Amino acid sequence: MHGRAAALGAGTILNALATETGSAFGIDVETRATVELASDADDVDGEIAEDAEADTALIERCVELAVERWGDGEGGTVRTDSDVPLAAGLKSSSAAANATVLATCDALGATVAGAHAEDTNPDLTRLEACRLGVRAARETGVAVTGAFDDATASMLGGVTVTDNTGDELLDRRSIEWDVLVWTPPERAYSADADLDRCRNVASMAELVADLALEGRYAEAMSVNGLAFSAALGFSPDPAVEAMPHVSGVSLSGTGPSVVAVADPADPETDLDRVWDIWDDRDGSLRSTTTRNDGARIIAE
Template sequence: MDGRAVAPAAGTVLNAFATGVGSAFAIDLDVTATVDLDADADDVRGEVAGHPDADTSLVERCVALTTDAYGESERGSVRTDSDVPLAAGLKSSSAAANATVLATLDALGVAEEVARVDAARLGVQAAREAGVTVTGAFDDASASMLGGLTVTDNTEDALLLHEDVDWRVLAWTPPERFFSADVDLEAFRRVAPVAEHVEELALAGRYGMAMTMNGLAACAALDRPTDPLLEALPHATGVSLSGSGPSYVAVGTEAALAEVKPLWDERPGTVRLTTTRPDGARTT
């Protein structure tokens, strides 16, 4: 039994570290998962293409939880291929979890019978059990799984809002990497009053302003530079540190982001120009 699925990356509108409420939007960079199930296998073996030393505990746990819930506890192998840089704040873990859960459901022949939001919750559970997330990242997982933009309460894995957004997206990823499980939560709790205001803005549909305020607060909490935000502010609809970084993401029109791209191109690392994704994870 085999299955295959893809899930998009995501960018941040509201970081959930401060209050447990977060918001994210899907962007057009994909993680692909291929799952082969074998009833005679003793365990799940994971592989990340191009990264032989990568930690595969998350995707292995995704396969195990999904087969336990919807199959006969089959085991086997899972391989992920990614356009999304690892540990860069672009939600590669959430995308990998979503793609793996959906590929496993595809291998079991039940992908169309399981609600996408419930599939995302399985990936969130796996992420918590694998220790790769602080909040559970249901905001990131829901945006990746459903597409568009979501606002969630990560303490309850509750979906508060789901809307389509249509932006061009510019992402700058510095060379360094940072794992969200290493975040100083106390630093984020100090900006909780700002996060509460950002939540109000997001729920009112003022996504660009919410995103920018979140970016300034997140940079302050993590002692990250604000220069990339200030370079984008005169042009972009919104700009933020994505997750705990190190990537920064700006959204807006193509003409607006054409003003920002040359400025970010001067920085070390990689600049990607892409779009939001109205559709989320899907079998292939």
């Protein structure tokens, strides 16, 4: 019983830690999961290719929950490999959870609408599978809010706006942006974020939510970036440096990555200029694009 799937990384438009309303957008980086199941296996063992010492509780719990719902007590192994750096604010946990749930469904023979090339008679939707990964994130303490905003962007692609209190998808639209990501050497974990400081910027988060629901995503993310950089203790300097040259720029998630976006149809934007500016900083740069197709089963 073998399954393989991939899910997207994502960037932030609105951090959900202040009000539990959040928004994110899928980008063209992926985490892949391979799941092997057997009816005579008693438990689930996980492995993360990029870090042998990394905590595998999330991906193991994703397999367990998927088997509880669609399987018959199978155990086995799950292994993830990723283009998404861990603990960098680019939704690595959401991507790992989504890919693992889909790969487990694939191993169990459950057809997921929108994730299979052929899904004329699906057993479940990608949104259902996404909610299972969010449940696993809450149960394992990986995400304070469950990160339904990040998870939906990773699973569905495009821009999503969500109410994380009830795992409700408020809006989802396609977007076409060029994307530049700066990731400094340090790492930040969502579970370690200072919730009280984040809640102090709730009025700004409400403004960002209004902008996002109006479709003013680039403006929304720039306001979010300034507010949450201050709340989470990150310098706003990279975002301020980029602002004259981009459509929008924000601290992504709880950091430390900063993501800038540009509408390819806007001649006033210049991500190459931002690359030159950010290239003087320690860390890594990645040039990519948005994705609107979302997570998928990998046919073999």
